[in-house]
Amino acid sequence: MLLKRFYDEALAQASYLVGAETTDEALVIDPTRDVEPYRIAAASEGLRITHVTETHIHADFLSGARELVRRTGARLLLSAEGDSDWQYRIGASDRAELLRDGDSFAVGEIRLDVRHMPGHTPEHLIFFVTDGSAADRPLGVFSGDFIFVGDVGRPDLLERAANVTGTMEASARALYRSLRQMREYPEYLQVWPGHGAGSACGKALGALPSTTLGYERLFNWAFQEADEEQFVRSVLAGQSEPPRYFGRMKLLNRDGGPPIPETAPRAVDASRLATALGEGSATVLDTRSSADFAKGFIPGTINIPSGRNFATWAGSLLSPERDVILVLGGGEARSRVLVRELSLVGIDRVIGWAEVDVLDGWRRLGRSLECVRALGAQAVAELRDATVIDVRAQFEWDAGRIRRRSRWIRVSRFWRSHVRNE
Numbered sequence: 001m002l003l004k005r006f007y008d009e010a011l012a013q014a015s016y017l018v019g020a021e022t023t024d025e026a027l028v029i030d031p032t033r034d035v036e037p038y039r040i041a042a043a044s045e046g047l048r049i050t051h052v053t054e055t056h057i058h059a060d061f062l063s064g065a066r067e068l069v070r071r072t073g074a075r076l077l078l079s080a081e082g083d084s085d086w087q088y089r090i091g092a093s094d095r096a097e098l099l100r101d102g103d104s105f106a107v108g109e110i111r112l113d114v115r116h117m118p119g120h121t122p123e124h125l126i127f128f129v130t131d132g133s134a135a136d137r138p139l140g141v142f143s144g145d146f147i148f149v150g151d152v153g154r155p156d157l158l159e160r161a162a163n164v165t166g167t168m169e170a171s172a173r174a175l176y177r178s179l180r181q182m183r184e185y186p187e188y189l190q191v192w193p194g195h196g197a198g199s200a201c202g203k204a205l206g207a208l209p210s211t212t213l214g215y216e217r218l219f220n221w222a223f224q225e226a227d228e229e230q231f232v233r234s235v236l237a238g239q240s241e242p243p244r245y246f247g248r249m250k251l252l253n254r255d256g257g258p259p260i261p262e263t264a265p266r267a268v269d270a271s272r273l274a275t276a277l278g279e280g281s282a283t284v285l286d287t288r289s290s291a292d293f294a295k296g297f298i299p300g301t302i303n304i305p306s307g308r309n310f311a312t313w314a315g316s317l318l319s320p321e322r323d324v325i326l327v328l329g330g331g332e333a334r335s336r337v338l339v340r341e342l343s344l345v346g347i348d349r350v351i352g353w354a355e356v357d358v359l360d361g362w363r364r365l366g367r368s369l370e371c372v373r374a375l376g377a378q379a380v381a382e383l384r385d386a387t388v389i390d391v392r393a394q395f396e397w398d399a400g401r402i403r404r405r406s407r408w409i410r411v412s413r414f415w416r417s418h419v420r421n422e
Contacts, residue, residue: 020108055144082123119175120153140190149206161246187214245315270361315345
């Protein structure tokens with residue numbers, strides 16, 4: 001058996017390729033929308049991708065399961081669990097095979113046993129893996145967004161992101177029961193989770209790529225809660241506000257998302273930027289650091305620094321219905337990286353990019369740049385005639401804030417400011 005983990009830093013997301021070396025078949029679990037890495041990895045090992053599945057309907061990125069099936073002709077295996085209000089919507093063209101609790105399927109000599117573990121989502125499945133060439137019992141489990149290193153999948157997203165009201169507490173109780181079921185399985189089982197540190201699908205995920213069921217039983221807080229009522233309170237408390245694009249991802253992944261556009265953005269100059277901003281025909285996204293942006297930026301542009309949280313903030317701030325032009329450093333190669341990250345969260349209409357020296361071109365057009373003055377803590381404390389607006393997320397506000405003053409305003413989800421300080 002061959003196992004390869006793919007980890008996307010932009011999403012803190014893990015997907016997996018499982019290869020059966022006796023038959024040269026391969027299974028891909030939880031693929032992202034960028035499916036080429038799976039095809040390349042399989043080909044390099046002399047494998048054919050014959051099966052594609054996923055643990056649940058994802059909220060934080062566009063699934064690549066259907067696209068990978070279209071490109072490889074593989075079997076698509078999706079959950080049939082969950083209630084009628086929240087299940088995969090599968091068309092005849094998807095040629096999907098439905099999986100239920102207790103099912104199993106084979107990829108060459110490898111057997112995968114399916115278990116329904118609701119809580120994070122109603123339809124969530126996990127896959128126990130047995131290498132039939134070496135053993136007759138499972139060696140590990142692909143846990144998706146059920147069990148993470150040191151944490152469990154949050155049960156509130158269906159209600160808070162997809163607006164399915166009344167599901168949050170019921171999902172927390174289902175998650176508690178699912179965790180109790182895991183006590184039936186051997187402690188030696190390896191656990192391969194769907195996310196790592198930094199994901200918004202849990203509160204405090206560990207950074208290790210894998211763990212064991214026994215270790216999590218000892219040290220994962222969720223396994224320590226013996227009382228259901230206390231567990232429900234604990235798992236729902238302190239969850240961060242879901243990024244705004246999560247609801248859209250849930251719907252697209254349930255129903256089937258669009259294919260990735262084949263067109264590549266073109267380099268543009270200051271005149272083209274001026275036209276786009278003047279006409280309001282495109283969003284101009286400056287991807288420099290907040291500090292560099294604040295020193296001088298083209299009026300009307302939005303700043304989302306490229307980095308680990310770029311895709312999350314872009315998915316939350318940008319409209320998928322508008323064209324986008326990027327301002328960046330690194331030329332065409334860098335533009336390809338950022339276009340890929342944007343595509344993972346369904347931002348497809350990137351029509352152009354401009355190198356950072358476009359700011360010089362802007363000045364040559366006789367136009368001026370704007371700037372934002374950064375203030376330290378002492379300067380803020382000394383403010384006397386100013387309104388101070390705290391634009392952080394609710395969980396950040398709850399964790400600690402400067403004592404309220406007469407002109408101190410709390411604005412929840414104030415994401416339309418020019419500068420996003422990470």
